[in-house]
Amino acid sequence: MNKIYSILLLFLCLTVVVAKADGPLLKNGSIRGRVQTSDGKPAVFVSVGIKNTNKGTTTDDNGNYVLTNIKPGTYTVKVSSVGLQAEEKDVTVSEGKPTILDFILRESASQLSEVSVTGSNRRNKPVLVGKSGLRPLDVPQAIQVIDSTVIADQQINRLADVMKNVNGIALGENRGSVNESFYARGYSLGANNVFKNGARSSTGGMPEASTLESVEVLKGSAALMYGGVTGGAVVNMVTKKPKFNWGGEVSMRAGSYDMYKPTVDVYGPLSKNIAFRVITTKENANSFRDVVKTDRFYINPSLLFNISKKTELILQGDYLKSNYTPDFGIGTVAGQITPVGRNAFVNASWAYNNTNTGTAQANLTHRFNDTWKLNVIGSFQSYYRNYFGAERPQATAANGVAPRALTRSNSKEYTTNQQINLTGSAVTGAIKHTLLFGADADQSKTTAYAFKYGSAGATSFSYPNFNLLDPSTYATSMDIPYTYTYQNTQTPIYRMGAFAQDLISLTEQFKVLAGVRYTYQRTPKASTYNQETGVTTLANTGIAGNKVDKAFSPKVGLIYQPVTSTSFYLSYANNFTSNSGVDVNGSPMGSSIIDQYEAGVKREFLNGKLSVGVTAYRIMNNRFAQTAQFQADGVTPNSDTNVKEFSGKTASDGLELDINGKLSPNIYFLAGYAYNFFRYTQTLPTGITEGERIVGSTPHTANATVFYTFTNGDLSGLKFGLSGFYTGKRSSGFNTLKTGAARGVPVTLTDYATFDLSAGYTYKKVSLLAKVSNFTNEINYLVHENYSVNPIAPRMVQATLSYKF
Structure with missing residues (x-):
């Protein structure tokens, strides 16, 4: 517990110090808004940036974006994604005030989904296994996603065939070869480490992989979000x-x-x-x-x-x-x-x-x-x-x-799971918080x-x-x-x-x-x-x-x-x-x-x-x-x-x-x-x-x-x-x-x-x-x-x- 309190105290101090050091940033403005598709759905994981600057971000899973610390002036904001026609709008930023700028893309949600699958590697798209909706660039852990394109092109049948594409995952064997066995960073990925749509799942009978949309792998410790899992990785089908x-x-x-x-x-x-x-x-x-x-x-x-x-x-x-x-x-x-x-x-x-x-x-x-x-x-x-x-x-x-x-065995297992996750963001001064409670x-x-x-x-x-x-x-x-x-x-x-x-x-x-x-x-x-x-x-x-x-x-x-x-x-x-x-x-x-x-x-x-x-x-x-x-x-x-x-x-x-x-x-x-x-x-x-x-x-x-x-x-x-x-x-x-x-x-x-x-x-x-x-x-x-x-x-x-x- 002392280690936990020390860590939290350290980061509280860092927050205060940096906030004070960056006090003048409060005079700058911000641009925030929402990007939607033509059918009113949130446009997820599209790029939003200010032309001729290095300021940019991507929309979250609600289609929202925020650009902060922008000096007062007039700018051109561009919304783009691989395979999409870019949208641009001019906007004026005032001192110390947020400016609201929304976009509506020409594509529908289904069209955007198809484009994002075929036109981009989607590396920085938020993944379900992370629960928080954060971009992988904002997660201090290695993340890898094998999508349906790879699953179809490799004609994959089993989860083990998917995992061969994930670096750091080694295939193992179990008693009688009746289940699939994986090792990540040396640790065996037991039954607690494999999930389906975010819920704990059995690997018994070898999960069917050919009908999956994707397989997400969060490497290292995921105990914060999933509890009693081994430290190698968690896998979400x-x-x-x-x-x-x-x-x-x-x-x-x-x-x-x-x-x-x-x-x-x-x-x-x-x-x-x-x-x-x-x-x-x-x-x-x-x-x-x-x-x-x-x-x-x-x-x-x-x-x-x-x-x-x-x-x-x-x-x-x-x-x-x-x-x-x-x-x-x-x-x-x-x-x-x-x-x-x-x-x-x-x-x-x-x-x-x-x-x-x-x-x-x-x-x-x-x-x-x-x-x-x-x-x-x-x-x-x-x-x-x-x-x-x-x-x-x-x-x-x-x-x-x-x-x-000879061995004769018969077993049955029943598992129930309940989860509640609340995600959101807040701003204190010039500091933005992206929060997850669960x-x-x-x-x-x-x-x-x-x-x-x-x-x-x-x-x-x-x-x-x-x-x-x-x-x-x-x-x-x-x-x-x-x-x-x-x-x-x-x-x-x-x-x-x-x-x-x-x-x-x-x-x-x-x-x-x-x-x-x-x-x-x-x-x-x-x-x-x-x-x-x-x-x-x-x-x-x-x-x-x-x-x-x-x-x-x-x-x-x-x-x-x-x-x-x-x-x-x-x-x-x-x-x-x-x-x-x-x-x-x-x-x-x-x-x-x-x-x-x-x-x-x-x-x-x-x-x-x-x-x-x-x-x-x-x-x-x-x-x-x-x-x-x-x-x-x-x-x-x-x-x-x-x-x-x-x-x-x-x-x-x-x-x-x-x-x-x-x-x-x-x-x-x-x-x-x-x-x-x-x-x-x-x-x-x-x-x-x-x-x-x-x-x-x-x-x-x-x-x-x-x-x-x-x-x-x-x-x-x-x-x-x-x-x-x-x-x-x-x-x-x-x-x-x-x-x-x-x-x-x-x-x-x-x-x-x-x-x-x-x-x-x-x-x-x-x-x-x-x-x-x-x-x-x-x-x-x-x-x-x-x-x-x-x-x-x-x-x-x-x-x-x-x-x-």
């Missing part, structure tokens, strides 16, 4: 919204290994004030992996209600059925990747992982006036998973003989069912051992054993928090972002109900009642903008992570507070057509929980892994480069590079080797994509694209111990690069786009711990035929 003009698209995608995926997207008005949109897709596919199959169905209906000129309500929901063959890859032999073909399937041939995910959301936005806006969100999500298969293809001996234990809460309950096998009621079951080096043994003993549930365990979690943030524009060049959040998280003991005995028991965690975590999460940033297109920043933020277990006295472990320091520069060139961002960061956890070395007496060695202490430290240092360009309607490109060094800096004498990189982190990643479309001449309508993705050397499995105790051997993975080549043709409303992915047929692996070793996909072909109406 934005679905496509209804429109008040009729239109849509039907498409058919087909590819290697019998992949077929039809999609229908229809939108339009139901009345003057109600619009709808329905997107649905069906996917069936085999795989380069023997036996593996995919069967998916997705539908996303939504309604938009213009309740009044100031109030709108969006109701939306989606449903995803995803049936997928669980696949543990080719496993390991004596700590090394099994030397068999990338197609070899070692799970039971009947194995299944069937999931059903449903969501519903209401999003209400009310604009009190041109500066203040209220947003209220309520959401519900259900997730069901039914799983059965053989696991852990791992041979500890060089002869390749491995056990084959509160949120979410509740989740997971029920996991346990099974018994056969009439004897055994709680475990194994097939006979098989040999990973002998494919003829893979398909033996494949009868499905009889199972039945005998107990279920319920695990609830409750979170709530409140936060406040202020972007203080001390001058046009110098800004301060300051905010703080308080988070409260309650985790009751898990309860297990035995259906055979009728007895309910509570988990024996050593905690008398509920486990409670409380934390303040401050955020402070200094921003310097010498010109409107350039932003230098320094920032500090932290986040907390909840720890399981108890200390040596039996009290629940507290939270780990993770500090992040970030510095960067964001620069736009060519009137926003080209943007470059460079970021450096350090993330430190000085309260890393480890198994306690001794019991409470300080002498007796501790062997209970549930008893822990805050005796460890980790550090993550990194550098990120982000380049985006839309130089003309013909060509766009994006590229990035990231370096990360995530390691243990302090551990117990019996702990992990200090200085060693944490498994799962990837030191080097890079990506690049370029697409060119011919718009004139005989080649008009042709499109060509090339994408490349690089992943550096890394290790998976387990980190080594100082004592040399046996706990598995790290799996060392070589670096690799894959390249995708795209080509297509559009004639009027019909288009055909084809892609050869991994056309060099690179072989490498994604690894979970030291047994789920999944080869990357080989060279594959897919094509999409679509018709827009």
Whole structure:
């Protein structure tokens, strides 16, 4: 708390000092106003500037703009955006007075939306994941947005395919390859870090990405706005919204290994004030992996209600059925990747992982006036998973003989989320404040069912051992054993928090972002109900009642903008992570507070057509929980892994480069590079080797994509694209111990690069786009711990035929 008070006091003093130092600015005037489209909607993210000066800004999500510190005189104000016809007006500024100047563009809201998607890289457009409506240039953190153009041109199906375009994001693997796994700045992005339209979302069943409008990534700590998230990044999937003009698209995608995926997207008005949109897709596919199959169905209906000129309500929901063959890859032999073909399937041939995910959301936005806006969100999500298969293809001996234990599980999860966010601006003297106040809460309950096998009621079951080096043994003993549930365990979690943030524009060049959040998280003991005995028991965690975590999460940033297109920043933020277990006295472990320091520069060139961002960061956890070395007496060695202490430290240092360009309607490109060094800096004498990189982190990643479309001449309508993705050397499995105790051997993975080549043709409303992915047929692996070793996909072909109406 002392740190928080000191930071807030420091910035209060800065505000007063700069306000006094800039006292004469009060004599200058200002220009403010609103930019609307021809149909009365706010014109969002258009440039507003004074000709022949360096003064400029962009409109916010209400269409408002403010130009301050303007000497008295007559000026010409210009409103422009890539692909739009500029509007100009003359205005006279008086001493010490605001001048109101509004604009009405010739384009409608839908036309402006289309132009902004196709004519600009939209880097400086406010993003939903930031909640405050700030331009990315005003946010002292790295932000990256992958829009629908990239998603369509790369023919993306999964969220993982989107994330390959985000520098600093590394793909991981999980148990059985049934979900997608990501790492940002070394930290795993767990279930709490992925959102859909601003509400926490499950990644179970692999989210459908082909129907998204965009994917927003806010890197670093986002605890101020989202509470208990890990420090690497938060990801927000934005679905496509209804429109008040009729239109849509039907498409058919087909590819290697019998992949077929039809999609229908229809939108339009139901009345003057109600619009709808329905997107649905069906996917069936085999795989380069023997036996593996995919069967998916997705539908996303939504309604938009213009309740009044100031109030709108969006109701939306989606449903995803995803049936997928669980696949543990080719496993390991004596700590090394099994030397068999990338197609070899070692799970039971009947194995299944069937999931059903449903969501519903209401999003209400009310604009009190041109500066203040209220947003209220309520959401519900259900997730069901039914799983059965053989696991852990791992041979500890060089002869390749491995056990084959079966796992049967069934779980369901219900999550509700409520949010309220108030944004607005105010002026105190010559200082402008852009304010955000918010509160949120979410509740989740997971029920996991346990099974018994056969009439004897055994709680475990194994097939006979098989040999990973002998494919003829893979398909033996494949009868499905009889199972039945005998107990279920319920695990609830409750979170709530409140936060406040202020972007203080001390001058046009110098800004301060300051905010703080308080988070409260309650985790009751898990309860297990035995259906055979009728007895309910509570988990024996050593905690008398509920486990409670409380934390303040401050955020402070200094921003310097010498010109409107350039932003230098320094920032500090932290986040907390909840720890399981108890200390040596039996009290629940507290939270780990993770500090992040970030510095960067964001620069736009060519009137926003080209943007470059460079970021450096350090993330430190000085309260890393480890198994306690001794019991409470300080002498007796501790062997209970549930008893822990805050005796460890980790550090993550990194550098990120982000380049985006839309130089003309013909060509766009994006590229990035990231370096990360995530390691243990302090551990117990019996702990992990200090200085060693944490498994799962990837030191080097890079990506690049370029697409060119011919718009004139005989080649008009042709499109060509090339994408490349690089992943550096890394290790998976387990980190080594100082004592040399046996706990598995790290799996060392070589670096690799894959390249995708795209080509297509559009004639009027019909288009055909084809892609050869991994056309060099690179072989490498994604690894979970030291047994789920999944080869990357080989060279594959897919094509999409679509018709827009």
